[in-house]
Amino acid sequence: MASMIFTDCSSSTTPRLLRFRRNTLFHRNHGAVFLRPLISPTSPRRLSLHSSSASSSPSPSATASLATEASAAVIDGKGVAKQIRDEINAEVSKMKDAIGIVPGLAVILVGDRKDSATYVRNKKKACESVGIKSFEVRLPEDSSEREVLNSVGRFNDDPSVHGILVQLPLPSHMNEQNILNAVSIEKDVDGFHPLNIGRLAMRGRDPLFVPCTPKGCIELLHRYGIPIKGKRAVVIGRSNIVGTPAALLLQREDATISIVHSRTKNPEEITRQADIIISAVGQPNMVRGSWIKPGAVIIDVGINPVEDKKSPRGYRLVGDVCYEEASQIASAITPVPGGVGPMTIAMLLSNTLASSKRIHNFQ
Amino acid sequence: MASMIFTDCSSSTTPRLLRFRRNTLFHRNHGAVFLRPLISPTSPRRLSLHSSSASSSPSPSATASLATEASAAVIDGKGVAKQIRDEINAEVSKMKDAIGIVPGLAVILVGDRKDSATYVRNKKKACESVGIKSFEVRLPEDSSEREVLNSVGRFNDDPSVHGILVQLPLPSHMNEQNILNAVSIEKDVDGFHPLNIGRLAMRGRDPLFVPCTPKGCIELLHRYGIPIKGKRAVVIGRSNIVGTPAALLLQREDATISIVHSRTKNPEEITRQADIIISAVGQPNMVRGSWIKPGAVIIDVGINPVEDKKSPRGYRLVGDVCYEEASQIASAITPVPGGVGPMTIAMLLSNTLASSKRIHNFQ
Known part of the structure; x- marks a missing residue:
């Protein structure tokens, strides 16, 4: 911006x-x-x-x-996003009723940036509004890279988490790329992993997200x-x-x-x-x-x-x-x-839902 | 074509x-x-x-x-390729003299297609001309996917191999994507792995090949x-x-x-x-x-x-x-x-040389 x-x-x-x-x-x-x-x-x-x-x-x-x-006709993103969230809400309920699984999105926030805190709060609210469970870890600004990696690792291993977001920017003493690369490709709902981008670029391949x-x-x-x-x-x-x-x-x-x-x-x-x-x-x-x-x-x-x-x-x-x-x-x-x-947030919810469906093989 | x-x-x-x-x-x-x-x-x-x-x-x-x-000026690819091969030859000698390592390229050929056999022969000759060691496995048309994967695995583990090529097309009963994905990313001298393509597409990232x-x-x-x-x-x-x-x-x-x-x-x-x-x-x-x-x-x-x-x-x-x-x-x-x-072959030799330099940390 x-x-x-x-x-x-x-x-x-x-x-x-x-x-x-x-x-x-x-x-x-x-x-x-x-x-x-x-x-x-x-x-x-x-x-x-x-x-x-x-x-x-x-x-x-x-x-x-x-x-x-x-x-020009106005393309009403707000209205479409609302419609998509309603659809996600219905699908979340359907999956919960059918197999007892609720999609889960985890966010890792490091430091005290107000804008980052606002984004994280908005994501949490959006999750709640469609029935997606949200998880959050807040770490202090002076955390070590290892501590952040440990949080990523725990969410990678947690079967109730289907999507993991590391809120950017990270404090400057951390290697952002190391931390983003640690997110399991199956839970990379941001879709920024190079493997996803590569699949997106290639004919006959499909990205996970x-x-x-x-x-x-x-x-x-x-x-x-x-x-x-x-x-x-x-x-x-x-x-x-x-x-x-x-x-x-x-x-x-x-x-x-x-x-x-x-x-x-x-x-x-x-x-x-x-x-x-x-x-x-x-x-x-x-x-x-x-x-x-x-x-x-x-x-x-x-x-x-x-x-x-x-x-x-x-x-x-x-x-x-x-x-x-x-x-x-x-x-x-x-x-x-x-x-x-x-x-953007509607698609994040959509990716999280898709991830949980894929992990639990639910159509 | x-x-x-x-x-x-x-x-x-x-x-x-x-x-x-x-x-x-x-x-x-x-x-x-x-x-x-x-x-x-x-x-x-x-x-x-x-x-x-x-x-x-x-x-x-x-x-x-x-x-x-x-x-138009004619861009003399043949001449440039020759020049590049001479440069590679010099670098191969230099590395051999300095650390005793010779770059190695392995090719896996499945079946009896004449055009594929010609391509493989040309690659082998090109390797020889610059001092790169070439390895070759030929498998019969009716080999199983498992047998091809085993060959890939052996070359992945072989420290004298720095680049692996699976000659395409493979027989139709095999899943080409499974086999290509099995090639170690560090030896994917073709550069076709989605992770490489993703890195190529992204700013601030660099593909291995x-x-x-x-x-x-x-x-x-x-x-x-x-x-x-x-x-x-x-x-x-x-x-x-x-x-x-x-x-x-x-x-x-x-x-x-x-x-x-x-x-x-x-x-x-x-x-x-x-x-x-x-x-x-x-x-x-x-x-x-x-x-x-x-x-x-x-x-x-x-x-x-x-x-x-x-x-x-x-x-x-x-x-x-x-x-x-x-x-x-x-x-x-x-x-x-x-x-x-x-x-194309000159760049394959160049990628193989670069791979051996990276693996052996030779500048």
Whole structure:
């Protein structure tokens, strides 16, 4: 995440398109329209977003003619995450009733960082809300690497634990890689183990777990019936935890991927070719309207605090994408907050459930 | 590799550019010029190919003005591979003299396939030529998976073996993945283990081995001083053994990568944006002149037999790229044969040497 800076894309020099047409079918928010997921989890996943949304922009040519009235559908990550948690809750109950097993997620927190404590608390609450048992170990800042490794080892051996998370960052005197490598591959619900990433990259192989945030991005595309196969996809950012696995996931679904990063000379030109954009760089409002092909679908992973004197907190959260501009050009877009953010924890719960099912061979 | 089909890109409808200017500085071959590697292994690797070759095309704009006289430099894989083998030979002698250790490569061959037997024979000869000891086990076609696993196990435990290759394909009654997974990660000189591929994909991680063919492609770029950082690179093909690792390697060197594959709708348009093209699809002459940006560098991994009544064998080998057209547009290109092909075995020897150095902690 970028440090807080002042950025306001409403002061853009990029010409703004006219506002969207009013459409009472959709709940409006932030100058765009909320679109419900087109499919329930039991429906086929490949319905077209465009076929049932009068306000979306099916193709560049169609968009051109609609440009004066089009506005992006809002991809409601918060709503989808809620739906997924309800589904997980139902499955947890079903497994408990059938075989008496409750999925368990263990978190190891080292030190006193307030943000880390908040993340851990949120994960714990999320577990409780779906019936997943949570385990927690808190170790003091001055713990030795050996003590952390011992905690990992105990959770590796504990049959009631199906997923293990080591909250990052760890204190600087520890070797993060040693500790993460110690987590059993069968319980690595974060999906960051190189063996998982390798399997994700390879055709004919399947990872045990897919990293939560990129999995959440693809899940949003699926739930909104947005086709991926044969589409041009540009991923902005090449981090191990979002950009790279997101690109690998898109390629697994037969998208043609390009990965834009800090050394890319013409990011705007490349991004403008994309049917699907996933941005995960932590640069507030970096992706402007001029970067976006009309009708593109935008998944904005960035959550960046920017100064806002009107806010009681003195700041507000914005994405990597200038929402105000993008929502007038794209066919669908995730808001920040309320887009990808809530999906990450939902996917963590999903991975933990999947792990317990695999370990106990429960379908 | 594609099955043999009749393809002749000289019957192209793509307009051919005029022939290159005569230049006695270069050894001419196949309508192009051979360029020597600009750097010895001890020199800095980032010299510009363009700065010292009058016949190459430094940039699209420069190329445009030179179009009537430009021709691609030939990237002489055969010559570079020879140079690398000489270097390996010297290093093997040095290690033997210093610590008495000779690198060892073991190959397991199951069944009677003639092509496999030829590959194994070539690998053995290559080992001998550089002083690497080769080990070989031949098992009958009807061997059990257990018998093959036992051979793998013996080589895993044998301290004089530093690299293990299982020649593919295996007979169909065996689980190839089980057998490949049994090869010790420290001796997986093919670099195909998912853990290696995962490390290759991740920032801040390093694979123990890089797969030989893509490593050979990048080595050619290095030895010819072709800059990669910040360049647009298009990889055609997404196989586990070439396309995917080649893209990951290019990205590790800060190229902006796009991966074109069978589901890509506009491969020509995307490829035409590339400064560097690596093609590995096994489609003879698929990449035409119109796919290539003037001045691009082309690494052609394809080795495809096409019918040729004039040849005593009835066929000849061509690449994925229509050489005749491409060599008039690109700034540098690998020929087929004699380009990437000889690099693969050279990189296998290099990986085996590196493995023995690592195991014996010899710098």
